Amino acid sequence: MDLQKYKNHLLQTIKDNLSKWLILEEGGKVANAEIYRFLHSIKGTSGTLQIEKLLEISENLLEKVDEDNDSMWDVIELKRFLSPLIEFTYEYENFNELTIPDEPIPQSNAPLIQIIDDDPSMLIMLKEALEENNWMVMACTDPEQAVKQYFEMKPDCLILDVHLPHKNGFEVLQEIQEYNEKYFIPTIMISIEDSKQTRIKAYQNGADDFIQKPIDLEEFVVRVKHHLQRKKMFDQSVLIDELTQVYNRRFLVQSLPRFFQDFKRTKDPFSICIVDIDYFKKINDTYGHLMGDKVLQDFAQYLKQNIRSLDVIYRYGGEEFVIVFPKTTSEEAKNRLTELNDGFSSLVFTHQDINFTVTFSAGVFMVEDETVTIDQALKMADSSLYEAKNNGRAQVVCSIADSVSENQKGYLNISVVDDNFIIRTLLANELESLSINRFELNIKVFENGPAFLNSKHAKEDVNHLLILDGVMPKMDGIEVLQQVKQWQKAKQYKVIMLTGRSNKSDVKRALMLGADDYIIKPFEISDLQARIERLLNSMK
Incomplete structure (x- = not known):
């Protein structure tokens, strides 16, 4: 018997109930008896449909709900309580898998690679190829922004094109080279031009490798992996900080x-x-x-x-x-x-x-x-x-x-702008679990661009992390990003764009407009969390 249509029906029922509760305004209440019936129903149905992970989640949650208690759940408390169920719903809907990892793969220590290329299509292709190896990749089309990002993020490997607008790859390399002399950061130059003169100039300016376009992705990944391994070996061999000559x-x-x-x-x-x-x-x-x-x-x-x-x-x-x-x-x-x-x-x-x-x-x-x-x-x-x-x-x-x-911490506003209530709630729960000693996090979610742009939260004079969906009703993410970048306090913003696989044109526009990073939906929560932590740690 094909159980898939019944599994899909159960998922939709769960989503309908979550939607009804999670869209309530702050201060909203939900009866405990309603939560108990909901979880009890999921437990019985998921067991029948042999969805073991969902059965386990519902059993664990049900143990914490007293059937005879006639109290009310605060909506904020309820969102946190139901977070395992919200995460399961997202995973199943996007990956069509009925299990989620017991422990997410830690990625906060994954190697960080920076790519600088004025061709967004090339950036997207290289980023996807490298991220298949569980490396973290930051992509940038603007050399000025890229240099700033380089010093803030301190990548483990730099890949840059020779031909860039306003400042070519050699000039970028010269600008950062004195830093590279004190830290071992492998640098790979890429170019459509493969003349002997170009290659010599790249090596004279400090490049460790040179790869001609068009790029063979399989060979490209192997060469990047080789440079990352060299860096890892070098880092493990020294206990003295190269720049300051004190212990590291x-x-x-x-x-x-x-x-x-x-x-x-x-x-x-x-x-x-x-x-x-x-x-x-x-x-x-x-x-x-x-x-x-x-x-x-x-x-x-x-x-x-x-x-x-x-x-x-x-x-x-x-x-x-x-x-x-x-x-x-x-x-x-x-x-x-x-x-x-x-x-x-x-x-x-x-x-x-x-x-x-x-x-x-x-x-x-x-x-x-x-x-x-x-x-x-x-x-x-x-x-x-x-x-x-x-x-x-x-x-x-x-x-x-x-x-x-x-009052010992600086303040950081975080905004999640997405029209999908599951993603908004899921991200808010994950963000609340972050522990960044230097910041007091003020997290808000918005269902559309105008709601965010017109909010007091968006206009406060503090550092701001904006997680922005690319496709939304009323105003898409690109329009929101354009407005934010025109504000006087735009430099206080770090922006991560969320986009679907079919919307590569949005990725290109976002990069051209100065987004700091992008991530393709559906995404692994652990990956997004690691990216957020890296960006936050680069902020002062």
Whole structure:
């Protein structure tokens, strides 16, 4: 007996009920008895139709609902409660599969590849070929935006075309080459032109490989994989940060447990500090990334030369450093860092006859309790750092509480604009599960473009992540993107476009208009979540 039509009917019934509840306004209520009957019905029918995953989900949810309770569910609480069912509905509807992975494949650590090419069709083709290998790919058509994206995202491999508008591939390569000399980032140039002179020029400008168009995709993927493997081997072989010549994050992970073990043995408290250069993005934007690199180098060396021999400094990432002060209280560490700040701020940097000075902010946490974990200690130091930055910068703050207060974080608005209620709800649930220490996330969903554009949420003067469906009634995603890019605060926006496989023309237009990324529907939730986390971590 063919059960498919009955399975489809059950899915539609589930969608109809979810739609009725999930479109309720905030503050809406749903009777507990109605939820119980709904789940009980799904359990019986899914068992009969042999949909094991749906049976498992309904059983687990049903165990948490008391049949005799006459209370009401708040719609926000209900959306979270039913999230496993919402996710299953999305997976089945889009992939026609009746199981979903018990554990999504982690992709936040997947290699990041950046492609720069002014031909959107080529970008789409290469992106799809590379992402079949579970690599993450950022595509860009505009060389100016691409350079900014390069420094923000720090890719593991760069692929760029020779012929680009306004600035050719050689000029882009020259702009980033000094950075590449301090970090090993494999670079592949591609071009329709395959003359000896072009190839030599590419290698002279720092390219590691050259591939002629038209591209053989199978060979292309193999060559990219080879370069990623070389980078991985190189990264694993070094414990010193190439730019600043202090220990890197990998060595921090390896060595930090030793300080905790020593503390348990000796009972001598020690302090962990996270230090962040103030307004570093402004330095890069005003004086260029090469000057930014000099500030990082001089800052690291200044700290290294002015701390004790038993203190250890690591580059944590970007402009952040970690300093471990053994046998040091938080107050002693604060006093020492304040002295360091006074000394460093007296140094004068010069760029094209313009002088400027630099300060830093720091957060301190003292380990004096054996139950404290490494992650907790770093989180407390990080929260104190952001309190210092929010209080005006150029200061040191010590952790005195075991939770991050709301006013210690920067604010980030996130908007999901999609006319499909399942996708809106699914994404909102996934976004709420994100933990980004530096940001307090303010998440809103909108069913169409005008609702978003006219909202207070869209116009607030804060950083903003916009997840935007390409095809919607009233106003499509491209029109929304065009309006956002015309706003004065457009630079505060990061935009991810959602688009169907058949809508490649929308992808091309979105890339030309400056979208930061796009993802094809149907998408894996873990993939989208990893992309979102990468974009958020690039924002300050």
